[in-house]
Amino acid sequence: MTVIQPTLDLWDEPAPDHRDRIVARSSDRVAWLRARSRGVTATDVARLSGAKSVHAVVADKLYGSGFGGNAYTDHGREREPAIARWVKAEFGIHPSDALFHAAGETEHLATPDGVTINRTGSLELAEIKTTSHPWRSIPRSYLRQVWWQQYVLGADRTLVVWEQHDDFVPITGDPQHRWVERDENEIYQLVRLANQVLDLVRRERR
DSSP, rough: OOOOOOOGGGGGOOOOOOOGGGGEETTTHHHHHHHHHSSSSSEEEETSSHHHHHHHHHHHHHHHHOOOOOHHHHHHHHHHHHHHHHHHHHHHOOOOOOOEETTTTEEEEESSEEEEEOOOSSSSEEEEEEEHHHSOOOOOHHHHHHHHHHHHHHSEEEEEEEEETTTTTSSSSOOEEEEEEOHHHHHHHHHHHHHHHHHHHHHOOO
């Protein structure tokens, strides 16, 4: 497989500590939403599958998406603290509500659900999901979200944890989980698409 070598200078040097790159916290929702609106987040990147999706994300950045949540997102927010406690107990990954920016790129943003530094000094993340359907594999949009978070924070891998429910009642004991390793090729493509979004947004706002 051909490996695409990133040309970003920030990847040639050690990244500043992720704790020095906190922009806002979701506990201060007004500040968190304001900060997110000024850049490209992991939620945005989850949608970036090609040129058409770039323009869709740009439109939402400029005019708003009109999506304020639904019963499924409400359930996810309700269940996240309990699942996060399980993640911390089983894997030692601490819950996080911090919005981070990438090293050298203040408009590249991510809010992972969990962050920890493991025994070897490597950064590991957690991403928590709830679903009404069984997963044979992690959906591609969620993988894009995970790779973007890894890039923004400088993490080596992410524990993706998901809990299935039936009519909003969890149907399993412990959540299911899978580690996702960092993928530089995927990250490179996501950075390229995210920068296209930012360029188009700036052009329209002039």
